[in-house]
Amino acid sequence: MKKRLTLVVTLITLLSLLVAACGGSKTETGGNNKPADGGKEKVKLTIWHNFAGDDLRAQAVRSLIDEYKKNNPNVQVDAQAIPVDGYRQRLSTVAAGNEMPDVFFVYSGSQSQEFFDAGLLQPITPLEEKYPEWKGNFMEGAFDRFTFEPDQIYSAPIALSATSFLYYNKDLFEQYNVKVPTTWAEMMAAVKTFNDNKITPIALGNKAPWVAQSTIIGSIADRVTGTDWFLKAAKGEASFQDQVFVDALGKFKELVDNKAFQDGANSIDNTQAEQYFVQGKAAMMISGAWTLTNLAASATEEQVAPIEVTTLPAIEGGAGQGGTISGGPGAGFALSKNTTGAAKDAALELIYAISGPDGQKKIAESNSMVMYNMDLTQSNVSPLYLKAFNVVKEAKITPVYDAYLSAEAAESINNGLQEIMMGGKPEDVAKKLQDAQARSTQ
Known part of the structure; x- marks a missing residue:
């Protein structure tokens, strides 16, 4: 019995030594530390x-994410496409609990500023260092609203x-012998002529009240006040009651x-206004770059053919310039402060896959405006998009109000413009806006 027990113990000891020796051998060669998939660490x-x-554009962005998945099989990507309205x-809900996804789409301006102030972001500057030519091809001002520390960028x-293109139907202008307006006097003359001929001068769908603010007042007001005045007012250094x-x-x-x-402009939405315009019922429409994408998808070639693109006219005696477009950097993808190690490296490359040269080109070819310099003459874009892109390259970009105002103040000016359309007084709207913005700057 003792001999049998001794034999069993001896066999167990030998097996243990053998297993340890095999494990030691793998550790020395590194074989046990390498994942089976190409030697790359598995990350989520x-x-x-x-x-x-x-x-x-939505299809283009999703395809870029799918392409990243295909090219990086070691990375398990959980992508959630959440409808715009929600x-x-x-x-904001996950931000309150500091449970941000690794990579997330964030708007420039107040939203990204709030996330930075809350300590939820980390810079994507390593991409700038790794791909300097990529950084250098962005248009002037592209990173202004994503830079919160010296030399540190937080999204691309x-x-x-671009929110205030003046789209116009050249056939209607020629038919009624109307000059494309370059001054405010010419704009009002065009409005009168088209009304006299039973043609709506400007299509507007302001049911969602951000439309008039984003597409019209920011650009018109800049021509009157100048940009510097607005930036001071947004910081509480000037008054909207001026x-x-x-x-x-x-x-x-x-x-x-x-x-x-x-x-009934306050009763129809922006999409309905686009259709009203493209059907030839209105001579002009003041709208953003999103209209390019919408018309490329919904309008016929015959409907789009007579449409031209320019900027709103200058305003005589104003402190601002003509030939400008309200707008700025659009949204981009940001990196969570909690993402570290190999996951951080993979997340940065995912951001680059979407916002790098190939991604920018693919998004542009979805007839969406980008802040990236490229030659699109031979690309798969609509003629209308190419016209607008060429206008942007020559135009100075001025602020959109809701990118600088507090949420309360932005809501105030949005609703205030609807009030003016229903007979309200500019002085009353200005006071409400000033009171709302003052509460955020105290």
């Missing part, structure tokens, strides 16, 4: 975005938020009083 990433629709709220825009801003609201009221917009 989460990415959230709001490209959930069927429009061409995206901000979902992101995959869009240009006469110069009341005068700017007065220009919007002048459009309303002269029936520049179709009846």
Whole structure:
């Protein structure tokens, strides 16, 4: 019995030594530390975005994420496409619990500033260092609203938020012998002529009240007040009750009083206004780059053929310039502060896959405006997009109001423009805006 027990113990000891020796051998060669998949460490990433629709840009961004997955089989990507209407709220909810996804789509301006202030972001500057030519091809100002520390960038825009193109139907202008306006006097003359001929001068769908603010007042007001005044007012160093801003609201009221917009403009949405315009029922439309994508997907070649693109006219006596477009860097993908190690490296490459040269080109070819210099003459873009892209390359970009105002103040000016369209006074709207912005700067 003792001999049998001794034999069993001896066998167990020998087996243990053999297993240890085999394990030691693998550790020395590194074989046990290498994943089976090409020697790359397995990582998991989460990415959230709001490209959930069927429009061409949404399809382009999702395809870039799918391409990254294919090229990086060691990275398990959990991508969530959240509808636009609920995206901000979902992101704010996880931000409150410091449970941000590794990579997430973030808007320039107040939203990204708030996330930075809360310590939820980390720089993507390593991409700038790794791909200097990529950084150098962005248009001037592309990183202004994503830079929160000296020499540190926190996102790369995959869009240009150009919000105030003047689209016009050249056939209608020629038919009624109307000059494309380059001054405010010419704009009001065009409004009168088209009204006299039963043509709506300017299509507007302001049911969601951000439209008039984003597409019209930011650009008109900049021509009256100048950019520097607005930036001071946004910081509390000037007042929105200053006469110069009341005068700017007065220009919007002048459009309303002269029936520049179709009846019921506060009751239809922007998409309906686009269709109204493209069907030839309106001579002009002041809208953003999103209209390029929408018309490329929904309008016929015959409908788009007569449409030209330019900037809003200059305003005589104003402190600002003509030939400008309100806008700025659009949204981009940001990196969570909690993402570290190999996951961080993979996340940075995912951001580059979307916002790098190939990604920018693919997004541009979905007829979406980008802040990236490239030659699109031979690309698969619509003629209308190419016209707008060439306008942007020559235009100076001025601020969009809601990118600088507090959320409360932005809501105030949005609603205030609807009030003016229903007979409200510019002075009353200016006071409400000033009170709302003052509360955020105290």
